[in-house]
Amino acid sequence: GAVVSQHPSWVICKSGTSVKIECRSLDFQATTMFWYRQFPKQSLMLMATSNEGSKATYEQGVEKDKFLINHASLTLSTLTVTSAHPEDSSFYICSARERRGVNTQYFGPGTRLTVL
Amino acid sequence: GQQLNQSPQSMFIQEGEDVSMNCTSSSIFNTWLWYKQDPGEGPVLLIALYKAGELTSNGRLTAQFGITRKDSFLNISASIPSDVGIYFCAGQLEGNQFYFGTGTSLTVIP
Numbered sequence: 001g002a003v004v005s006q007h008p009s010w011v012i013c014k015s016g017t018s019v020k021i022e023c024r025s026l027d028f029q030a031t032t033m034f035w036y037r038q039f040p041k042q043s044l045m046l047m048a049t050s051n052e053g054s055k056a057t058y059e060q061g062v063e064k065d066k067f068l069i070n071h072a073s074l075t076l077s078t079l080t081v082t083s084a085h086p087e088d089s090s091f092y093i094c095s096a097r098e099r100r101g102v103n104t105q106y107f108g109p110g111t112r113l114t115v116l
Numbered sequence: 117g118q119q120l121n122q123s124p125q126s127m128f129i130q131e132g133e134d135v136s137m138n139c140t141s142s143s144i145f146n147t148w149l150w151y152k153q154d155p156g157e158g159p160v161l162l163i164a165l166y167k168a169g170e171l172t173s174n175g176r177l178t179a180q181f182g183i184t185r186k187d188s189f190l191n192i193s194a195s196i197p198s199d200v201g202i203y204f205c206a207g208q209l210e211g212n213q214f215y216f217g218t219g220t221s222l223t224v225i226p
Contacts (some may be wrong), residue, residue: 004158006158034213034214041221042219043204043216043217043218043219044159044204044216045216046213046214046215046216049213091156093158093159095158103146103147103164103166103208104147104149104161104164105149105161105206105214106161107151107158107159107160107161108158109157109158110156110157110158112156
């Protein structure tokens with residue numbers, strides 16, 4: 001149980017284009033999903049907290065107009081990187097917190113974004 | 117955001133040795149989680165701790181929630197090559213979000 005999937009796992013795009021990453025909780029309902037960014041050999045940096053049916057809460061320094069987050073259902077959240085630039089290249093990981101049960105979060109496998 | 121200090125930053129050990137790493141914070145946390153991350157993959161939950169003083173095991177792994185609620189440690193006994201990876205602690209304050217430690221990179225030499 002408690003499986004989180006991400007799609008795509010790897011994406012390469014041209015500078016200036018937009019990329020959408022999906023995060024799904026496969027076998028549980030997640031009222032809250034989190035989006036992280038991770039650079040090589042560094043820790044996870046929280047970008048935003050997404051609650052189902054409401055606007056995401058962004059961490060300081062994260063541009064909400066550049067990183068659009070939608071949490072339309074209890075099992076799906078999407079992160080859209082708009083007008084991507086090479087400096088946006090990174091490993092993006094989502095996690096989901098169960099609606100019921102123990103207080104923890106389960107991570108997706110991550111999405112490697114490379115912007116040319 | 118909150119800063120969790122994790123140490124050591126990296127470890128190189130012989131197969132069969134025990135490993136100990138810890139996480140400290142200036143803030144009081146309600147929950148501590150320990151994760152392992154392999155290259156190119158998302159973190160995998162190892163152990164979750166919810167009460168001060170709690171000691172929990174998962175196979176060869178043991179973790180404790182510090183009495184002060186400002187720290188936690190993870191021990192791995194009799195290390196094996198597949199223990200290689202980066203270990204992260206994560207702590208939760210009031211509310212939803214978790215804050216991550218800086219990570220401990222573990223290398224096990226056969």
